[in-house]
Amino acid sequence: MGTAALPNDPLWPRAGDWPPLDALGAGERADLALLGVPAFSTSLSPTGAHATPAAIRAALRRYNPTLMADRERRGDARSLDDLVFADAGDVGEPDGPEGEARVRAAVAAASARAGTVVALGGDNSLTSPVALGAWGERLATAGLITLDAHYDLxxxxxxxxxxxxxxEAGLDGRRIVQIGIADFVNSREYADRARDAGITVVHRDELHRRPMGDVFAEALEIAGAGGGPIHVDLDVDVCDRAVAPGCPASVPGGISAYELRQAARAAGADQRVESVDLAEVDATADAPDGRTVRLAALCVLEVAAGIALR
Incomplete structure (x- = not known):
């Protein structure tokens, strides 16, 4: 996963290495800002997820900020360099009540200067403070979409x-959509909690019959029904373990890497989505080829692609 051996080609620019958010000029806003949230200490299973934000940043340099699929539609290739990217750094010690308060404050500050904040986890505990920090006083109208094998209830x-x-903070369960919930990794009790809260659940099996694009479009309408901001939680353990071995709780039979990338791009394409998190990748437990971290990095670029194609 190191970058020292990557070749230098002036005709093949690399993604990543974005300037600090604080370096933007007065009144200038980023289209997308990264924020590292290396939460890990409350994980239900041992994890090195605190190493993941740095690993994702390094993996971004393996990719080029050019949309080739857009070539067919427009007659040319489009570069993400048309967007303004920035990096807000990492939140120090994000776990625990004081750490979560720092996360909320950092997300709020980044949101004030960026159209979309992408939080790099860290385990899935980051979703609560990141969403609350992005929503601020708009919790009563906010919505949540999760791509996750688990209910997290x-x-x-x-x-x-x-x-x-x-x-419990006050989010209306009728504006929560959970996509990719899997068999054999959840309990009846938590399924009942989801039903009783009014959560819309799209099970993994349903994604064999319905395209991700259609499912996510429907999820956006449900989560956005209150007219407020939407947070999207991309828990990478929703993916098949073959493509996400660096997620402790990923299982064989999860969604494909392409489906997760589709969801990330669809999230970026909708202006109501103001914040996204990438969670549950343990960079220290990844396959030797770094496939899980690389997938997370590509999801960052897919969110950016969605913004560029609005």
Whole structure:
């Protein structure tokens, strides 16, 4: 995953290495700002997810900021360099009550200077403070979409509880959509909690019959029904374990890497989506080829692609 051996080609610019958000001029706004949230200490399973934000930033340099698919529609290739990118750095010690307060403040500050904030986790506990920081006083109208194999409705404070914690904070369950919920990794009790809260659940099996694009478009309308901002949680363990071995809870039979990338691009394309998080990737447990971290980096670029294609 190192970058020292990457070749230098002036005709093949690299993504990443974006300037600090604080370096923007007065009144200038970024289209997309990265924020590292290396949460890990409350994870239900041992994880090195705190190493992941730096790994994703390094992996971005493996890619070029050019949309080739757009070539067929426009007659040319389009570069993401038309967008303004920035990096807000990492939140130090983001776990625990004081750490989560720092996360909320950092997200709020980044949101004030960027159209979309992409938070790089870290385990899934980051979803609650990131969403609350992005929404601010608009919780009553906000919506949530998760791409996740799990309901995340557990008791307590952990990477298994962010959706329950957002419900308890006041988020209307009727504006939550959970895509990719899997068999054999959830319980009847948590399924009942989701139903009782009014959450729309799209099970993994349903994605065999319905294209991700259609499912996500419907999710946007449900989550956006209150007229407020939408947060999208991209928990990479929703993917098949073959493409996401660096996610401790990924299972064989999850969604494809392409489906996750489709969802990330669709999120970026909708102006109501003001914040996105990438969660549950443990860079220290990835395959030798770094496939999970690279998928997360590509999701960052897919969000940017969605913004560029609005």
């Amino acid at each position: 557990r008791d307590g404070v952990s990477n298994g509880s962010p959706v329950r914690r957002l419900l």
